[in-house]
Amino acid sequence: MAATLHDVARIAGVSIKTVSNVINDYPHIRPTTKQRVLDAIAELDYRPNLSARSLRSGRTGVIGLAVPELSLSYFAELADAVIRSAERHGVTVLIEQTGGDRAREIELLTSPRRQLTDGLIFSALGMDSDDSEYLRVGYPLVLLGERIFGGPTDHVTMRNVDAARAATEHLIALGRRRIAVIGAHEGEVIGSAGLRLRGYREALEAAGIPFDPALIGYTTLWHRSNGADAMRALLASGVEFDAVFGLNDTLTLGAMRVLQEAGLRIPKDVAAIGFDDLDEAQYSLPTLTTIDPGREEIAETAVRVLLERIASTDLALPPREILADFRIVERESTAPAAA
Amino acid sequence: MAATLHDVARIAGVSIKTVSNVINDYPHIRPTTKQRVLDAIAELDYRPNLSARSLRSGRTGVIGLAVPELSLSYFAELADAVIRSAERHGVTVLIEQTGGDRAREIELLTSPRRQLTDGLIFSALGMDSDDSEYLRVGYPLVLLGERIFGGPTDHVTMRNVDAARAATEHLIALGRRRIAVIGAHEGEVIGSAGLRLRGYREALEAAGIPFDPALIGYTTLWHRSNGADAMRALLASGVEFDAVFGLNDTLTLGAMRVLQEAGLRIPKDVAAIGFDDLDEAQYSLPTLTTIDPGREEIAETAVRVLLERIASTDLALPPREILADFRIVERESTAPAAA
DNA sequence: GTGAAAGCGCTAACAA
DNA sequence: TTGTTAGCGCTTTCAC
Numbered sequence: 001m002a003a004t005l006h007d008v009a010r011i012a013g014v015s016i017k018t019v020s021n022v023i024n025d026y027p028h029i030r031p032t033t034k035q036r037v038l039d040a041i042a043e044l045d046y047r048p049n050l051s052a053r054s055l056r057s058g059r060t061g062v063i064g065l066a067v068p069e070l071s072l073s074y075f076a077e078l079a080d081a082v083i084r085s086a087e088r089h090g091v092t093v094l095i096e097q098t099g100g101d102r103a104r105e106i107e108l109l110t111s112p113r114r115q116l117t118d119g120l121i122f123s124a125l126g127m128d129s130d131d132s133e134y135l136r137v138g139y140p141l142v143l144l145g146e147r148i149f150g151g152p153t154d155h156v157t158m159r160n161v162d163a164a165r166a167a168t169e170h171l172i173a174l175g176r177r178r179i180a181v182i183g184a185h186e187g188e189v190i191g192s193a194g195l196r197l198r199g200y201r202e203a204l205e206a207a208g209i210p211f212d213p214a215l216i217g218y219t220t221l222w223h224r225s226n227g228a229d230a231m232r233a234l235l236a237s238g239v240e241f242d243a244v245f246g247l248n249d250t251l252t253l254g255a256m257r258v259l260q261e262a263g264l265r266i267p268k269d270v271a272a273i274g275f276d277d278l279d280e281a282q283y284s285l286p287t288l289t290t291i292d293p294g295r296e297e298i299a300e301t302a303v304r305v306l307l308e309r310i311a312s313t314d315l316a317l318p319p320r321e322i323l324a325d326f327r328i329v330e331r332e333s334t335a336p337a338a339a
Numbered sequence: 340m341a342a343t344l345h346d347v348a349r350i351a352g353v354s355i356k357t358v359s360n361v362i363n364d365y366p367h368i369r370p371t372t373k374q375r376v377l378d379a380i381a382e383l384d385y386r387p388n389l390s391a392r393s394l395r396s397g398r399t400g401v402i403g404l405a406v407p408e409l410s411l412s413y414f415a416e417l418a419d420a421v422i423r424s425a426e427r428h429g430v431t432v433l434i435e436q437t438g439g440d441r442a443r444e445i446e447l448l449t450s451p452r453r454q455l456t457d458g459l460i461f462s463a464l465g466m467d468s469d470d471s472e473y474l475r476v477g478y479p480l481v482l483l484g485e486r487i488f489g490g491p492t493d494h495v496t497m498r499n500v501d502a503a504r505a506a507t508e509h510l511i512a513l514g515r516r517r518i519a520v521i522g523a524h525e526g527e528v529i530g531s532a533g534l535r536l537r538g539y540r541e542a543l544e545a546a547g548i549p550f551d552p553a554l555i556g557y558t559t560l561w562h563r564s565n566g567a568d569a570m571r572a573l574l575a576s577g578v579e580f581d582a583v584f585g586l587n588d589t590l591t592l593g594a595m596r597v598l599q600e601a602g603l604r605i606p607k608d609v610a611a612i613g614f615d616d617l618d619e620a621q622y623s624l625p626t627l628t629t630i631d632p633g634r635e636e637i638a639e640t641a642v643r644v645l646l647e648r649i650a651s652t653d654l655a656l657p658p659r660e661i662l663a664d665f666r667i668v669e670r671e672s673t674a675p676a677a678a
Numbered sequence: 679g680t681g682a683a684a685g686c687g688c689t690a691a692c693a694a
Numbered sequence: 695t696t697g698t699t700a701g702c703g704c705t706t707t708c709a710c
Contacts, residue, residue, distance in 0.1 A: 004703055015681045020705065028679060050454045051394040052703035055686050060390070062433070062455060069419060071618060076415035080408060083436050092452055094401070094433045097422050113431055115389045116401060224622040257624045279410060283563040285596045285624065343687055354697045359689065367695060391687035394702050 003044035012040035023048060062092045063306060064117035066108055068100035068125045072223070073250060073278045074295075075123065078144075081299030082121060089307055091118075102126030106134050114139060119306045124148060129190065140309035142302045146192050154309065155321045156302045158293040160192060163326040164199025165206075167245055167273045167291055170328055172207050174336055176243035176271055179204070182217045182230045182255045183247035196247045196275065214239045219251065227254025235262055242270060249274035249281050249290055256284065256333070272333040286332035294324030342383035351379035362387060401431045402645060403456040405447055407439035407464045411562070412589060412617045413634075414462065417483075420638030421460060428646055430457075441465030445473050453478060458645045463487060468529065479648035481641045485531050493648065494660045495641045497632040499531060502665040503538025504545075506584055506612045506630050509667055511546050513675055515582035515610055518543070521556040521569045521594045522586035535586045535614065553578045558590065566593025574601055581609060588613035588620050588629055595623065595672070611672040625671035633663030 009016040014037060021029055022037040040046070054060045065082050067075040079095060086093045094117055098104045105126050114120065119140030124147045127134065132151040135141060143155045171179050181200055188194035197216075204211055214237065217230035227246060234241070235258070244259070246252025252274035256266055264270050266286050274281060277292035301322055309317075348355040353376060360368055361376040379385070393399045404421050406414040418434060425432045433456055437443045444465050453459065458479035463486045466473065471490040474480060482494040510518050520539055527533035536555075543550055553576065556569035566585060573580070574597065583598070585591025591613035595605055603609050605625050613620060616631035640661055648656070 006703085016704085017681060017683095017706085018679085021680085024705085030679060033679080047451050047454070049394070049703050050451065051390055051399070052686090053705080055388070055390040055394050055688085055702090056704045056706085058686085060455075070409065070422070071412075071416045071419040073410075073412065073415070076409045076412070076418075079415075079434070080410040080436065083409070083434065087436075092433060092435075092455065094431060095418070095422065096431075097419065097426075112386050112389065115386070116399075116431065224618070228622060254622050257622055260624050279563065280619070283567060283593050283596055285599050345687085355688085356690085356698080357696055360696085363689085369695065372695080388687050391702090392689075394704085395687080395689045397702085 002049070003046040004049070005046075007044055008037065008040045008046050011043060012036045059310075060116060060118050061090070062094050062117045063303070063310075064094050064096060064114065064120040065123075066096040066098055066105070066120060067123045068098055070095070070097060073280060074248065074276050077278065078123070078295055078299060081296050082303060085300045085303040089303060091303075091307070098126065100125035102131070106131065109134055109137055109141075118310045121302045121306055140306055142306045142309070144298065144302060146190060146195055149190060149321070151319070153319050154305050155319065156298050156305065156324070157321070158298065158324050159326050160195035160293075161199040161202065163275070163291045163293060164196035164245070164247075165203045166199075166326070166328055167275065168200045168203035169207070170289070170330075170334060171243040171245065171271055171273060172203060172209070174243070174267075174271055174334060177209055178212075178215065178241040179209075179243045179245055180215045180217060180234055180239075180241040181245050181247065182227050182234075183219050183222055183251040184216045185220075186218055193247055200245060212239075215241055217255075222248050222251050224250050224254035227251030228258045229254075231255035231258040235259075244270055244272050246272065246274045249276040249278045249288060252288060252290075253280065253284055256288070266333050267335055274333075277329050281329070281331065284333075286335075289331045289334040290329050291326050292329050293326050297324040341388070342385040343388070344385075346383055347376065347379045347385050350382060351375045398649075399455060399457050400429070401433050401456045402642070402649075403433050403435060403453065403459040404462075405435040405437055405444070405459060406462045407437055409434070409436060412619060413587065413615050416617065417462070417634055417638060420635050421642060424639045424642040428642060430642075430646070437465065439464035441470070445470065448473055448476055448480075457649045460641045460645055479645055481645045481648070483637065483641060485529060485534055488529060488660070491658055493644050493658050495637050495644065495663070496660070497637065497663050498665050499534035499632075500538040500541065502614070502630045502632060503535035503584070503586075504542045505538075505665070505667055506614065507539045507542035508546070509628070509669075509673060510582040510584065510610055510612060511542060511548070513582070513606075513610055513673060516548055517551075517554065517580040518548075518582040518584055519554045519556060519573055519578075519580040520584050520586065521558070521566050521573075522561055522590040523555045523557050524559075525557055532586055539584060551578075554580055556594075561587050561590050563589050563593035566590030567597045568593075570594035570597040574598075583609055583611050585611065585613045588615040588617045588627060591627060591629075592619065592623055595627070605672050606674055613672075616668050620668070620670065623672075625674075628670045628673040629668050630665050631668050632665050636663040 005016045008019045070076050083093045121142045123144040129148050132148050136152045141153045143153050185193035217234050219226035219230050274288050274290040277290045281288035281290045344355045347358045409415050422432045460481045462483040468487050471487050475491045480492045482492050524532035556573050558565035558569050613627050613629040616629045620627035620629045
């Protein structure tokens with residue numbers, strides 16, 4: 001049987017309150033008393049019972065992270081960063097997968113499992129701005145992603161429009177004029193796809209290049225196969241293009257595969273740029289120029305902001321919207337030499 | 340304030356025991372009583388307090404999953420499968436990253452966090468057979484991986500030797516005789532690298548092909564860049580080869596990138612086979628022939644076995660070793676037409 | 679600076 | 695079939 005506070009108190013010859021004080025680093029304890037307690041703890045290999053602690057204190061020391069799917073590299077790398085960050089802050093992470101399904105996302109927000117965590121970092125994919133009232137939950141919640149803006153919670157996200165605009169401008173600076181897009185979502189205005197497409201259009205407009213709807217490849221999901229399919233459709237349509245902006249790296253890598261199968265050279269015939277800066281983008285053939293959307297910073301900030309909310313007693317603190325910095329990572333797929 | 344059992348009991352006009360019985364599906368309750376309780380629960384939107392429940396029952400409804408790193412696709416896809424499987428069984432997963440570091444792995448086994456979980460699925464990478472006594476922990480533990488065999492716990496793993504042998508035989512059947520290996524670990528006997536190298540040697544021997552140490556590319560880690568580096572070293576050494584067996588997919592994809600940079604065609608000049616069947620292997624250029632080591636089955640089995648241990652009162656149940664089935668997934672990188 | 683004691687919300691042994 | 699009651703191990707208020 002595991003040792004309890006009482007056992008430690010008995011061995012140390014003090015009351016349980018004193019032991020509790022030692023464990024919780026309460027400052028005013030006589031050093032000799034403290035040492036006796038510490039010795040007793042060591043002797044018994046005492047460990048606080050976390051269930052009892054959380055029953056009493058209402059805190060679990062665990063935060064939740066909800067993502068669509070870990071097998072999507074972006075979210076795996078995000079989860080990795082969140083876990084590392086949480087570790088530095090001494091808390092543990094419980095991961096939930098939503099499949100990007102709206103109903104499951106909403107359900108998760110009120111699931112009894114939320115009791116296991118002190119707060120939630122929530123990467124929404126299925127919900128949209130109309131659902132933002134569902135975010136008015138009774139616990140600290142930090143929203144990620146670009147589906148909902150101006151909601152009732154803290155929100156950490158990236159500069160989608162600016163970054164997509166910069167990506168497009170990068171291609172334009174290379175002399176490309178017929179820039180295809182892979183991964184657009186029909187009629188979407190916000191959301192990663194909508195915002196990034198807007199950045200693309202802004203860049204075209206600024207450069208005086210007309211927008212050609214024939215250059216836009218639509219997909220429902222952003223898996224690799226969707227990128228490949230969209231590129232196949234684009235090639236089959238016969239539309240001409242000299243560059244492609246994939247709305248994320250996974251899509252872009254799928255599209256590049258199809259381009260090369262069709263005998264087109266990257267970047268000579270078609271330059272390519274992605275979005276996310278996955279680890280993989282460094283090792284594709286050719287290596288992929290992409291946008292680093294500040295994933296590490298997003299993870300770090302989300303954890304910090306969530307823990308602040310958890311620690312804060314001020315419930316009226318207004319929601320914050322925090323944007324991470326992006327940067328273009330230039331690699332072979334847009335190397336100018338081949339332009 | 341959240342409703343408690345007492346509130347429900349009061350509203351329903353019964354005792355808390357009756358409410359508890361209803362919640363825990365205790366069979367002998369009069370239907371009318373049950374309905375009254377259910378109505379009260381609905382009225383108050385009552386949810387059981389999980390901390391109190393686990394303090395009392397000693398169960399948390401959470402299982403732990405320890406992996407080296409989520410940003411390694413293999414482990415991301417494994418975690419995905421474990422979470423989905425756990426969900427089907429009604430339990431939640433808490434993920435820990437060890438970085439594959441032996442000290443952190445050992446520490447994790449006795450971390451206070453283990454109290455947050457009813458058991459652990461543990462993918463060891465840094466520990467080895469000499470450390471197997473550390474696995475004698477006081478809670479249900481299912482080991483994954485190939486670092487420790489014959490340990491004191493249940494172990495779910497793959498047929499590394501057989502699968503690697505089959506992979507090598509697949510290349511030999513293509514007429515390849517000079518088969519390079521990428522990702523070997525100096526002096527390792529067990530562990531993924533050691534076992535897979537053994538399967539490779541067995542296949543060579545069976546085919547009467549002499550083993551040539553010059554064909555073995557060593558790496559410390561199995562990231563993509565390690566595969567690229569090892570292949571670069573192999574090419575620089577001037578050794579001739581007509582096929583490559585990458586000990587995992589990530590390594591193989593890195594190596595393929597370098598081969599193609601060097602102007603070699605896959606599979607015409609060099610056939611390539613990997614190990615893991617990552618999602619990515621379907622979309623590389625060329626698509627990658629690989630071994631599906633039964634990852635879904637491993638995840639499913641690990642969760643099932645762990646939950647059995649948690650539910651079982653028989654502590655003397657001997658440890659089981661369970662091997663998943665593998666299969667070769669043939670794709671372009673070993674297409675015979677180009678042989 | 680330290681101790682005594684209440685009680686967080688639940689489960690389960692025991693009673694009725 | 696349902697009720698009473700004793701803790702699970704901890705934090706915390708209030709004394710001393």
